[in-house]
Amino acid sequence: MMMLFHLRRRFYLLRAGTGIQQAWTSSSCFFKDPSSSSSSGLVLQSQSTDVFQNLALEDWIDAHLDLQQRSILLLWRNRPAIVIGRHQNPWTECNMPAMRRAMIPLARRRSGGGTVYHDLGNLNLTFFASKKAYDRQRNLKVVTEALRRVCPDLDVQATDRFDILLNGHYKISGTASRLSRKSSYHHCTLLHSADRSALSSLLRPSCTGIQSNATPSVPSPVANLTDHAPSLQWEELLEALVQQYNSEFGLTSALTPVSPSDESLFPGVGNMEAELRSWEWTFGKTPKFRVETQLELRDKQLAAGCSAYLHMEVKNGLVESCRMDIPANWLPLRLSSTLSEVLLGERFCPHRAAAALTVFLRSESGQLHRRLCNLCEVLLAVMG
Numbered sequence: 001m002m003m004l005f006h007l008r009r010r011f012y013l014l015r016a017g018t019g020i021q022q023a024w025t026s027s028s029c030f031f032k033d034p035s036s037s038s039s040s041g042l043v044l045q046s047q048s049t050d051v052f053q054n055l056a057l058e059d060w061i062d063a064h065l066d067l068q069q070r071s072i073l074l075l076w077r078n079r080p081a082i083v084i085g086r087h088q089n090p091w092t093e094c095n096m097p098a099m100r101r102a103m104i105p106l107a108r109r110r111s112g113g114g115t116v117y118h119d120l121g122n123l124n125l126t127f128f129a130s131k132k133a134y135d136r137q138r139n140l141k142v143v144t145e146a147l148r149r150v151c152p153d154l155d156v157q158a159t160d161r162f163d164i165l166l167n168g169h170y171k172i173s174g175t176a177s178r179l180s181r182k183s184s185y186h187h188c189t190l191l192h193s194a195d196r197s198a199l200s201s202l203l204r205p206s207c208t209g210i211q212s213n214a215t216p217s218v219p220s221p222v223a224n225l226t227d228h229a230p231s232l233q234w235e236e237l238l239e240a241l242v243q244q245y246n247s248e249f250g251l252t253s254a255l256t257p258v259s260p261s262d263e264s265l266f267p268g269v270g271n272m273e274a275e276l277r278s279w280e281w282t283f284g285k286t287p288k289f290r291v292e293t294q295l296e297l298r299d300k301q302l303a304a305g306c307s308a309y310l311h312m313e314v315k316n317g318l319v320e321s322c323r324m325d326i327p328a329n330w331l332p333l334r335l336s337s338t339l340s341e342v343l344l345g346e347r348f349c350p351h352r353a354a355a356a357l358t359v360f361l362r363s364e365s366g367q368l369h370r371r372l373c374n375l376c377e378v379l380l381a382v383m384g
Helices: 002-012 051-064 096-102 136-150 196-202 234-249 269-277 333-343 350-361 366-382
Strands: 021-024 029-032 041-046 071-076 081-084 106-108 116-118 122-130 156-158 164-166 170-173 175-179 183-191 210-212 255-258 289-299 304-315 318-325
Touching: 041 051, 041 234, 051 071, 051 081, 051 106, 051 122, 051 183, 051 269, 071 234, 096 196, 116 122, 116 196, 122 136, 122 234, 136 156, 136 164, 136 175, 136 183, 136 234, 234 255, 289 366, 304 366, 318 333, 333 350, 333 366, 350 366
Parallel strands: 041 071, 041 255, 081 106
Antiparallel strands: 021 029, 071 122, 081 116, 122 183, 156 164, 164 170, 170 183, 175 183, 210 289, 289 304, 304 318
8 A cells, every 4th residue: 555655646746857747637637748738728726715725736836837838727715814915014914803803814925915805705816827928917818808708797907007997996806926937826816705894804904103114005995796796606707717718828728626735636735835824934924124103001090101112123023122111100111121121032923922921920019010011911912
């Protein structure tokens, strides 16, 4: 049995320099020589609704398949999730306390662009091609022409920003891309019937006072396709997209389901998924930023309050420097200085910071303890 396992695994692995391509049938995966195939394209549909598995599948295809002679369209949907761009700051892009309450995950993709909300009412399309064949406008033409095929009355147009607008105003598709040395992928969303109330409540900052060079999202009014075409079904939308993709690129590809967690088809994809799930990737890759904000402090028992100021620098998701300007008559300087030192090197994260501060809080009692507790609560709130 072990020998059969290794033979099967070897059968599925791509080896550099062989010129052999991987292709799928509806029920299995096999290698083909592209010169003997009537089609040089694939249309895949992920059977997973896990955002990390689907992003990992994107990375696997980009890293392992030779796209010089084959183009690929991947269609995928996710359970509710927030996805930020490669160079974005999650604390300025999304409401993380609300996400935790709703148990909605945050994922950082490897492409640029802005933050998007995903749920099962949103379709994601990823166009894979060689770097030479990279053409976002042509890809968006596939989407707009497919929509005109199923809903002729819809006014849909691609913009110079590579978005798709409905009726010249409502954004129904956003776009992002990644170019490697020889390959490229361009992915876009398509709002069919997404929860727009969740989108608006979750895509708002967790923290005020952040100064950063991270890529900001550009807010836009959005709409679902079903707002204007209530009878539009998923099946006819997918069929139209596959037909238009084949027509645009001269292919004859059928829609093929794949499981992105299948290591026999995608060796090593689990490691890619694990990296995407890690704190080091999701938060640690945030561009360096500063937090400069006012803190409102209060001792409830004595009805005594004051304003303080926080100055903090965060690099790789870790507190690099911290200073709190707090009136000495509210909190002795030695305590505010010690508290700042406790945070150095800690993750800019309320859970990890709370664990570090718990030990420090035990060092005081009475009025100072109450005020330190209030200060810590305010600090943790700043961290989202």
